[in-house]
Amino acid sequence: MSVKTLTINGKTVTGLAGTSLFNTAWEAGIRIPRLCHIGGLSDIGACRLCLVEIEGRPRLHPACMTEVEEGMVVRTESERLHAHRKLIVELLFAEGNHVCAVCVSNGHCELQDLATSLGIDHVRVAYQHPRRPVDASHARFTLDLNRCVFCRRCMRVCDEVEGAHTLDVAGRGAELRLIADLGQSWGTAESCTSCGKCVQVCPTGALFAKGSAVGEMTKNRAFLQYIVTAREKHEWIRK
Amino acid sequence: MTQPPPSGRAPPATKDNRQKLFERAMSRQAYAGHALIEVLHTAQELFGHLTPELLREVALKLKLPPSRVLGVATFYNFFSLQPKAEHTAVVCLGTACYVAGAPQLVQALERRRCACAAADADKEAGPARLSVQSARCIGSCGLAPAVVLDGRILPRVSAAQLERELDKIGITA
Amino acid sequence: MTPEDLNERAAAERARQQGFRERLHCCTAAGCLSCGAEELKRDLTAQVEARALSQQVEVQGTGCLGLCSRGPLVRRASDGAVFHELTPSEAGLLLQPGDAAAEAALAAKRLDTAHPFFAHQQRIVLENAGRVDPERLESYLAADGYSALARAVSELSRQEVLAELRASGLRGRGGAGYPTGVKWELVAKQPGTTKYIVCNADEGDPGAFMDRSVLEGDPHRVLEGMAIAGYAVGANQGYLYVRGEYALAIQRLQGAIRQAEREGLLGPRVLDSAFRFRVDIRIGAGAFVCGEETALIASIEGGRGEPRPRPPYPPEKGLWGQPTLINNVETFANIAPIIRHGGAWFAAIGTERSKGTKVFAVAGKTAHTGLVEVPMGTPLRTIVYEMAGGIADGGRVKAIQTGGPSGGCIPERLLDLPVDYESLVGAGSMMGSGGLIVMDEASCMVDVARYFMEFCRDESCGKCVPCRAGTVQMHQLLERFCAGQAGEHDLALLKELGTLLREASLCGLGQTAPNPVLSVLRYFPEELDQRLHHDAEAAAAAAATEPA
Numbered sequence: 001m002s003v004k005t006l007t008i009n010g011k012t013v014t015g016l017a018g019t020s021l022f023n024t025a026w027e028a029g030i031r032i033p034r035l036c037h038i039g040g041l042s043d044i045g046a047c048r049l050c051l052v053e054i055e056g057r058p059r060l061h062p063a064c065m066t067e068v069e070e071g072m073v074v075r076t077e078s079e080r081l082h083a084h085r086k087l088i089v090e091l092l093f094a095e096g097n098h099v100c101a102v103c104v105s106n107g108h109c110e111l112q113d114l115a116t117s118l119g120i121d122h123v124r125v126a127y128q129h130p131r132r133p134v135d136a137s138h139a140r141f142t143l144d145l146n147r148c149v150f151c152r153r154c155m156r157v158c159d160e161v162e163g164a165h166t167l168d169v170a171g172r173g174a175e176l177r178l179i180a181d182l183g184q185s186w187g188t189a190e191s192c193t194s195c196g197k198c199v200q201v202c203p204t205g206a207l208f209a210k211g212s213a214v215g216e217m218t219k220n221r222a223f224l225q226y227i228v229t230a231r232e233k234h235e236w237i238r239k
Numbered sequence: 240m241t242q243p244p245p246s247g248r249a250p251p252a253t254k255d256n257r258q259k260l261f262e263r264a265m266s267r268q269a270y271a272g273h274a275l276i277e278v279l280h281t282a283q284e285l286f287g288h289l290t291p292e293l294l295r296e297v298a299l300k301l302k303l304p305p306s307r308v309l310g311v312a313t314f315y316n317f318f319s320l321q322p323k324a325e326h327t328a329v330v331c332l333g334t335a336c337y338v339a340g341a342p343q344l345v346q347a348l349e350r351r352r353c354a355c356a357a358a359d360a361d362k363e364a365g366p367a368r369l370s371v372q373s374a375r376c377i378g379s380c381g382l383a384p385a386v387v388l389d390g391r392i393l394p395r396v397s398a399a400q401l402e403r404e405l406d407k408i409g410i411t412a
Numbered sequence: 413m414t415p416e417d418l419n420e421r422a423a424a425e426r427a428r429q430q431g432f433r434e435r436l437h438c439c440t441a442a443g444c445l446s447c448g449a450e451e452l453k454r455d456l457t458a459q460v461e462a463r464a465l466s467q468q469v470e471v472q473g474t475g476c477l478g479l480c481s482r483g484p485l486v487r488r489a490s491d492g493a494v495f496h497e498l499t500p501s502e503a504g505l506l507l508q509p510g511d512a513a514a515e516a517a518l519a520a521k522r523l524d525t526a527h528p529f530f531a532h533q534q535r536i537v538l539e540n541a542g543r544v545d546p547e548r549l550e551s552y553l554a555a556d557g558y559s560a561l562a563r564a565v566s567e568l569s570r571q572e573v574l575a576e577l578r579a580s581g582l583r584g585r586g587g588a589g590y591p592t593g594v595k596w597e598l599v600a601k602q603p604g605t606t607k608y609i610v611c612n613a614d615e616g617d618p619g620a621f622m623d624r625s626v627l628e629g630d631p632h633r634v635l636e637g638m639a640i641a642g643y644a645v646g647a648n649q650g651y652l653y654v655r656g657e658y659a660l661a662i663q664r665l666q667g668a669i670r671q672a673e674r675e676g677l678l679g680p681r682v683l684d685s686a687f688r689f690r691v692d693i694r695i696g697a698g699a700f701v702c703g704e705e706t707a708l709i710a711s712i713e714g715g716r717g718e719p720r721p722r723p724p725y726p727p728e729k730g731l732w733g734q735p736t737l738i739n740n741v742e743t744f745a746n747i748a749p750i751i752r753h754g755g756a757w758f759a760a761i762g763t764e765r766s767k768g769t770k771v772f773a774v775a776g777k778t779a780h781t782g783l784v785e786v787p788m789g790t791p792l793r794t795i796v797y798e799m800a801g802g803i804a805d806g807g808r809v810k811a812i813q814t815g816g817p818s819g820g821c822i823p824e825r826l827l828d829l830p831v832d833y834e835s836l837v838g839a840g841s842m843m844g845s846g847g848l849i850v851m852d853e854a855s856c857m858v859d860v861a862r863y864f865m866e867f868c869r870d871e872s873c874g875k876c877v878p879c880r881a882g883t884v885q886m887h888q889l890l891e892r893f894c895a896g897q898a899g900e901h902d903l904a905l906l907k908e909l910g911t912l913l914r915e916a917s918l919c920g921l922g923q924t925a926p927n928p929v930l931s932v933l934r935y936f937p938e939e940l941d942q943r944l945h946h947d948a949e950a951a952a953a954a955a956a957t958e959p960a
Contacts, residue, residue, distance in 0.1 A: 044720070044875070045720070045721040045876075045918060046876050046877070046918065048876050048877055048878055048916045048917070048918065051916055059915075060916060061721075062721055065721045080915075083912075084915065084916050087908060087909070087912050088878060088912070088916065091877055091881035091882060091885065092877060092881065094881070094885070095880075095881040095884075124901075124905060125881075125885045125905065125909075126885060126888055128884065149877075150877075150880070155306075164304075165307065166304075167306060168304065168306035168307050168309070168310040169310055169716075169874075170309050170310050170313040171314070171874070172313075172314050172872070172873050172874045173869060173870060173872040173873065173874045173880055173883075174869065174872075174874065174880060174881070174884050175874070176874035176880065179306050179310065180306060181304075181305045181306050181309075182291050182294055182295060182298075182308075183306075183309050191305070191306075271714075272714055273712070274714060276694070276695070276697055276711065276714055277694070279697070280656070307715075310716055311714070311716055314697075314699060314718075315696075315697030315699050315717070316699065317696075317697035332618070333619055334618045334619035334775070334776075334813065334816070334860075334864075335618075335619050335775030335776055335849055337618075338776055338849065338851060339776075339777075374657065375616065375867065375870075375871070376616070376617070376618035376619065376621075377657055379442055379443055379446065379480070380480075380619055380620075380775035380847075381443050381479075381480025381481045381483075381621075381781045381782045381783075382446060382447075382480060382483075383775060385446075391446075392445075392446030393446075394443075394447055
C-alpha cells in the first residue's frame with residue numbers, strides 16, 4: 001500500500017493511502033476535537049467538530065472521513081474553525097438538558113472536556129429545555145436522553161460490534177430520539193444482550209451503569225480498540 | 240401529508256383479504272430489506288396506519304432489526320403510527336400558498352377541529368373527526384392557496400369557502 | 413419493436429390523427445383536474461358521441477397547458493387556440509366549426525396565445541405539453557417519441573452519445589448546474605458492469621412544480637432520457653424516485669413503464685438491440701432532504717433519508733456502492749431532443765455558460781401564474797412583467813424569490829438580471845429547480861425568511877449538529893425579529909449561526925438554509941433594522957404587514 005506525505009499544521013506527516021486525516025493526525029500527535037468519531041466504529045461525519053481546512057479547497061472537510069492525499073496541506077486549527085467548534089458545542093449544550101453539577105459523568109464527560117478546551121464559559125444561544133424521558137427500565141443501565149448528543153456511537157457499536165442492533169434513532173431534526181427495538185422501554189427490548197458496550201462508548205452521561213452517583217461514571221473505551229485489534233490482526237494478548 | 244400513495248396495482252382491499260394482500264406485496268418485493276419503504280407504503284395503504292404489530296411483522300419478514308424499521312417509519316412524514324381521523328384536511332404551505340394566505344386557512348381549520356373535539360369530548364373514544372395537516376407544497380402553485388380535503392383539491396379557497404366545504408361533510412362549528 | 417417498426421407505428425398514428433377534422437386536447441394535469449378537467453373531458457366525449465362525431469373529432473387528455481390559474485383548459489388542434497374555464501355547454505360550442513355564433517360565444521373564453529405568456533416561450537422540455545396524450549404511447553410516438561433512443565442504440569456508439577451531450581452544454585436542472593455531459597462521462601469511465609441511473613423526481617422546493625408537470629404530461633420523455641443515459645454510461649437498471657404526493661404522476665409513470673416494456677422500448681432488448689434497460693419506481697414518503705443525492709440513495713436503499721459526506725460522489729460510489737448517475741426530471745427531459753437535433757442545436761440556445769431553456773413555475777402575486785419555459789438569458793423582468801403580467805391588482809413588485817429554501821430573494825431593481833446559473837448565484841440566490849415566487853409591497857421579507865427557516869428546521873434530518881440545532885435557533889431568532897423583540901446581539905448571533913450552517917453543515921440542505929436570511933440582510937437590511945430598534949412600533953408594523 002502506498003504512503004502519502006502531507007502537511008498538517010506545518011508539520012510533515014505520512015499516512016497509508018486510505019487512512020483518514022483524523023487518524024494520521026492522531027498518530028502524529030495532533031489532536032482534533034471530535035464527538036461522533038471513535039476508533040473502531042464506522043464514521044458518519046455528523047458532529048462536524050473535526051472539520052479542517054485543506055488548502056485549495058473552498059469547503060471544510062471532516063477529518064474522520066477524509067482520506068490522506070499526497071501533498072495535502074491541512075490546517076486543524078484556525079480562528080474560523082475555533083469559532084465553529086465553539087458554536088457547535090454551545091448548540092449541543094442548549095439543545096439538551098446538560099447539568100454537569102448533577103451528572104454521573106461530571107469530570108469524565110467528552111462534551112464537558114470539549115467545552116473546557118474550547119474556552120466556553122457561557123452559552124449564547126437559547127436553551128431549549130426539551131422534555132426528554134429517562135429510561136431506567138433496563139436492569140443494569142439507564143438511558144437519560146436529556147444528556148444525549150446524538151453522536152450515534154451507541155447504535156453503531158450495538159450494530160457493528162455486538163451485532164444486536166437494538167438501538168437506532170427515530171424521528172428527525174429536533175425531534176430525533178434514541179429508541180430500542182420498536183420504541184418500547186429498553187428493559188423489554190428482546191434484542192438487547194445487556195453487553196454494556198453502548199454505555200462504554202457514550203461520550204456523556206446519557207448512558208450509565210445503575211448505581212452511579214454524581215461524577216462516578218467513568219467509561220472504558222479501550223475495550224473497543226482491543227476487540228477491533230483482536231478481530232482484524234488476530235492479537236488476543238494485550239501488549 | 241398523508242394522502243395514500245397509489246400502488247396502482249393492489250386490488251380493492253376488504254377487511255379479510257388485507258393480510259393476504261400485504262403478504263403478496265412483500266413477496267413481490269422478494270422480502271428484500273431495501274424494499275422497506277415500499278412495504279411500509281403498502282401496509283399503511285391497507286391498514287390505515289402502522290401499528291407495532293405491523294412493524295414487527297415487517298421486521299420479521301424483511302429480516303431487519305425492529306429499531307431500524309421504526310427508525311425509517313418515523314423519518315418520513317407520510318407514515319403514521321396513529322389511526323387516521325375520519326376526515327383529513329391538508330393545507331398546502333408552499334411559498335405560493337403561504338403568501339396567498341394559507342396561514343388563515345390553517346386557523347379556520349384549527350377552530351373547527353377544536354370545536355369538534357370539544358363537542359366529542361364526552362363521547363366514547365374513537366378516531367378524531369378531523370385531522371388538520373400541512374403539506375410542504377403539493378405542487379399546485381397555480382391554484383394557491385390550496386387545501387386537500389379528503390383527497391380532493393380545493394383550489395384558490397378562502398376561509399369562508401373552506402368552512403362551507405366543512406359544513407357539507409358534517410364538520411360543523 | 414425494431415427502429416423500423418417504431419417509424420411505422422409513428423407514421424400510422426400521425427395518419428390516424430390527420431383523419432380527424434378536429435382534435436380537442438383537454439389539459440388533464442393536476443391543476444386543471446382540480447378544476448373539473450376530468451368531468452369536462454368526459455362530458456365533451458359524450459357530446460361527441462351524442463352528435464355522432466366520433467369519426468371526425470377526437471377528444472384526448474394532455475399534459476399541462478401552462479396557465480394553471482385559468483383551468484380547466486382545452487386546446488383546439490386545428491388552429492392552436494386555447495380556451496379557459498369552459499363549462500360543458502361552452503365546450504359543446506367547440507363542436508360547431510364554422511358557426512359564427514358559436515365562435516363569437518367562445519371568444520370570451522379564448523386565451524390570447526399571442527400574449528407574451530405564450531409567445532415568449534421556447535418549448536423543449538414542454539414541447540409535447542398540450543399535444544401528446546400522456547396515457548397513450550402511440551401519441552408520444554407520433555411526436556417523434558423514442559426516435560432518439562432508437563438512434564442512440566442503433567446508430568450511435570456510447571462515445572458518440574456522450575459527445576453530443578458534452579457539445580450541448582446541458583447543465584443539471586436540479587440546482588447547482590453541474591455539467592451533465594461531464595457527469596455522464598464520469599460514470600461511463602468507471603470500471604465494472606453494475607451501474608445505476610437514478611431520476612430524481614422528488615421535487616420538493618415549495619413553489620416548484622415543473623417536474624410534476626413533465627411527469628404527468630409526458631412520462632415517456634423521462635423514460636426515454638433515462639434509457640439513453642443507461643446506454644451511454646453502461647447501466648442496465650434505472651430508478652425513478654417520485655414524491656409520494658404526486659399520485660397522478662406515479663400512476664402515469666407506472667402506465668408508461670408497462671407500455672414501454674410491452675413494446676420492447678424498455679426491457680431485455682431495447683428496440684431489438686443488445687442493450688437491456690429496466691426502470692423501477694420508488695415512491696418517496698415525504699422528506700425534503702431526499703432531494704439531496706446521497707440522502708436519495710439512502711432512501712432508495714430502504715433507509716432513513718440521511719445524507720452522507722461527499723466525496724465519494726455518486727458517480728464513483730452511489731447506490732449500493734456502485735457508480736450511479738443521478739439527474740433530475742427536467743434534465744432527463746432535455747436528453748431526447750438533444751440526441752434528435754444534435755448537441756450543437758441545443759448549444760445555440762441560451763447564454764455563453766447556460767445553454768438551452770429553463771422551465772419556471774411562476775406563482776405568487778402575479779396576474780398570471782403557471783409554467784413558462786424560456787431560453788436561458790431571458791431577463792427576469794420579461795418573465796415577471798411581460799409574461800406573468802406583473803402584480804395582479806396593479807401593485808408594485810417588491811422582490812422575487814428563486815431557488816426555494818436554498819435560494820434567496822432578488823429585489824425589483826435587479827430584475828434586469830438574465831436567468832442563468834451564474835447571474836442568480838451572483839445575486840445571492842440560485843436557479844434551484846425553478847420556482848419563481850413574486851412578492852408585492854405587502855410581503856414582509858423577514859417573515860418570508862422566517863418561513864423558509866421554519867421549513868428547513870422541519871425538514872432537517874437531524875444527523876449533523878449545525879443543521880439540526882442551528883435551524884432551531886435561527887428560526888427562533890427570526891421569530892423574535894418578526895415580533896419586534898430582537899436586539900443587536902440577536903442580529904450578531906443570527907449572522908454567526910448563518911456562517912456556521914453554511915460552512916459546517918453536512919449537506920446542501922443545511923449549507924443553503926441560511927441563504928434566504930442572508931439575502932434579506934443583503935437587500936432589505938432596513939426591514940431587519942426596523943424590527944430591531946422600535947419594539948412596540950415594529951410589532952405593530954409586523955402585524956400590519958402580515959400577508960393577506
